[in-house]
Amino acid sequence: MxxxxxxxxxxxxxxxxxVPLRAPGKEQxxxxxxxxxxxxxxxxxxxxxxxxxxxxxxxxxxxxxxxxxxxxxxxxxxxxxxxxxxxxxxxxxxxxxxxxxxxxxxxxxxxxxxxxxxxxxxxxxxxxxxxxxxxxxxxxxxxxxxxxxxxxxxxxxxxxxxxxxxxxxxxxxxxxxxxxxxxxxxxxxxxxxxxxxxxxxxxxxxxxxxxxxxxxxxxxxxxxxxxxxxxxxxxxxxxxxxxxxxxxxxxxxxxxxxxxxxxxxxxxxxxxxxxxxxxxxxxxxxxxxxxxxxxxxxxxxxxxxxxxSWLRPARKPAWLRKVLSWQQIHMNNPEGDVRYRYRDLVTIAKDCARYGVGAIQVTGWTLGGQDSQNPSHNTDPRLGTWQELRDAIARVQRLGVKVVLFAKFTWADRTTAWYRNELVRYATKDPYGDPHVYPGYAYQTATQLADINTHRFVPLCPLCPEWRAVATKEFLKTVALGADGILYDENQHHGGVYYCFDPSHGHHVPANVFAGDALLARGFHKAATEAGRPDFFFGGEGNYDFQFEEYHLSYFRVDLNHVPIHR
Ligand SMILES: [Zn+2]
Structure with missing residues (x-):
């Protein structure tokens, strides 16, 4: 403060x-x-x-x-x-x-x-x-x-x-x-x-x-x-x-x-x-x-x-200005509905190259599928090996198509041993000491759509340096795969959380966790640069305005009544 x-x-x-003031009364x-x-x-x-x-x-x-x-x-x-x-x-x-x-x-x-x-x-x-x-x-x-x-x-x-x-x-x-x-x-x-x-x-x-x-x-x-x-x-x-x-x-x-x-x-x-x-x-x-x-x-x-007067937008990779459309591919979900294997990306990229689609956004490529096992950015054996994904990315790029990997550092999947053994320490806490909880997302099966087995998420505190170190390690896995960049989904919120009250995180008790968003993103930029990728692309979902200092692009949905106030 x-x-x-x-x-x-x-x-x-x-x-x-x-100013000499008169006594309070009618002639104030x-x-x-x-x-x-x-x-x-x-x-x-x-x-x-x-x-x-x-x-x-x-x-x-x-x-x-x-x-x-x-x-x-x-x-x-x-x-x-x-x-x-x-x-x-x-x-x-x-x-x-x-x-x-x-x-x-x-x-x-x-x-x-x-x-x-x-x-x-x-x-x-x-x-x-x-x-x-x-x-x-x-x-x-x-x-x-x-x-x-x-x-x-x-x-x-x-x-x-x-x-x-x-x-x-x-x-x-x-x-x-x-x-x-x-x-x-x-x-x-x-x-x-x-x-x-x-x-x-x-x-x-x-x-x-x-x-x-x-x-x-x-x-x-x-x-x-x-x-x-x-x-x-x-x-x-x-x-x-x-x-x-x-x-x-x-x-x-x-x-x-x-x-x-x-x-x-x-x-x-x-x-x-x-x-x-x-x-x-x-x-x-x-x-x-x-x-x-x-x-x-x-x-x-x-x-x-x-x-x-103050905002300095992040410098965009040059290729971003030339890509006018990209395709999102959903590979897998938490119920294990495997739709593609890593090697299939090459076939998809050939179509993209033919029809002028400049990039593929790969979603659900991580361990457990989309919205599962967070914040792991490991590959999933059901989709292929790490080497297969790395090779597929390189072949897609040789076709002139960029590869953007879906990433998420907003929370931990509460069902995992990793959460229970370690990540709970980095969870945002309410004034009563309990980790906050986000309801999660349901996919495909009637059981999950009835919200019976949905994976619950626990927001992680970006003001906690230990968590930022773990997140940066996970982020670097996307760099090591040779991708052109990431699309950090749900980077713009913390599951409804504003203040974290955990006294072990090294911040004021409490602290507004949004103040940690730029720290996390700056750490990612630094790590990518040190890994020899200063041009690594950072996309965000529905960025709040201040995030354009760190993120090159915002992707979001609009409805029929959309008013473009972010212009
Ligand atoms: Zn905290």
Whole structure:
């Protein structure tokens, strides 16, 4: 976790520029950050009272009485539910630099609902930068509680622009756009039994941003943190709830300002998961709010501009640009339905060469067939010998066809002795010490399709150096076979896991396992280069955007409603 370094300097600056504030009351000062594009008003509790797009006049945050400051959940030993509300704290020290367009709130000691006052320093900084508003924060936890989540910033009254027929959160997911409706109907994701209000989320790293989009304008909310050390969610709630209900996942919004005397509003929150343990110092953000005019393309362009400032795409092997189509061959599955032997690849390649198919992607070539015996990248005797596969690959290549071997380092097959004797140590663990489990995939036989004998998978932690060493050894087996590259299937997820709590893995407890994806891939690049194959091809499945620093290509499926937001 980043270290809280500039505290002394910050304190000195605040002594120099601290704004003298009046006692709380009716005449509370407002702090206004404004330029030609945007106006943001805060009160001295850090509540975002107003946010206005000055180009279109859209009052993004409309009613000041519904404004919110930050919110945290601080779990002391033995108690899970312990919220901390920014608006319930003693007024923070405020540093307002009107000329520099920055505003800093510094809380020392935080009153929690059920855990008393916690010795926690929370310092948040808001800066107007060009067309956007950037939020950063740092947190120093001297309490015995773990600060699990921080909600900041919060739009307490996200308003629907006048005349809007359709209002939604748009983001990125597997190969396309995800759309969560905000108005006139609201999509609810968690069960009705687990939340007080209909609630929805977009998650990093799949979607590094949310576009809060109306017909011809919107608000870009981006998480501009490239470390992936924390899960960040873009969340919306419909309060107090539906006016009519379709099912638990959808209902109709009220169109009045109040319902049964309660205010009707959309609350939008950026939720960070720092899991700051006692003694930890962490940073939050930056999160950028920037209105845009136009459709989703204009919103995505805000993200693209930021991405261009840092992302360096992996240099592609030259041949990749010439291959316009390739064929995937499925050789075997976990039920032992052997469809091809290694030597059959040559016959297939002759057809490929004749009809201009430039590459074969070989799936199910590993021991046990596809989705079995993971993460073994040994050959399977039922398909032929290691030498037969190596020879077949060389003959395919002589026909002018490339060979891409299907590979997977996401998890271990739980049915194997290897898992039970060794790999369980590298498994991601939940807060209770148990390995996470993924349900697996069923093939062909009625028994497996009834999910009776499906192989269950256990995600492996890429932040664990011992596992990365084992994975690299397995990866090098694909290099030794002489393949042109790999297609790392399911490289973009961890079976629904975000945080690993295993204290023996050498990472912070817990740690966001997505932060290990680049470490694993960089290790593979290094090993391939040392093996004399710097041009080895790396394909991934439905890569999340940051993975293009390591992977040359993404393969994914699309449906009829596909929207190419990854452009
Ligand atoms: Zn771990």
């Amino acid at each position: 980043p270290v809280f370094r500039r505290r002394v300097v910050a304190l000195l600056i605040s002594l120099l520029f601290a 000062p407002r702090f206004i950050l404004e330029n030609a594009h945007l106006r943001a008003e805060f009160d001295r509790q850090g509540r975002l009272l107003k946010l206005i797009d000055l180009t279109t006049g859209w009052e993004i945050q409309r009613r000041p009485e519904l404004a919110r400051s930050f919110q945290m959940f601080a779990a002391p030993p033995g108690r899970r539910f312990n919220p901390v509300f920014g608006a319930e704290q003693k007024p923070p020290q405020v540093v307002f630099d009107r000329r520099g367009q920055t505003l800093i709130f510094h809380w020392s000691g935080l009153k929690s609902r059920f855990g008393g006052t916690l010795p926690v320093d929370f310092r948040s900084r808001v800066a107007l930068t060009g067309k956007g508003l950037a939020f950063r924060a740092s947190l120093r936890n001297k309490s015995k509680a773990t600060i699990e989540t921080v909600r900041w910033p919060i739009l307490g009254d996200l308003s629907v622009p006048r005349g809007t027929r359709s209002f939604a959160q748009l983001g990125m997911e597997y190969g396309g756009m995800v759309r969560l409706e905000l108005f006139p109907k609201f999509d609810n994701q968690p069960g009705y039994f687990g939340v007080d209000y209909p609630t929805q989320f977009l998650k990093t790293p799949y979607s590094p941003f949310s576009l809060v989009a109306a017909n011809s304008q919107g608000l870009y909310v981006g998480c501009h943190d490239t470390t992936l050390q924390q899960l960040v969610e873009f969340s919306a709630q419909l309060r107090p709830g539906y006016v009519s209900y379709e099912y638990w996942d959808k209902g109709v919004n009220p169109t009045t300002d109040t319902l049964s005397g309660k205010p009707v509003h959309l609350q939008f929150e950026v939720i960070h998961f720092p899991f700051a343990a006692p003694g930890d110092s962490v940073t939050i953000g930056p999160v950028v709010l920037q209105p845009y005019q136009g459709d989703w393309h204009a919103g995505a362009d805000v993200y693209r501009q930021w991405r261009k």
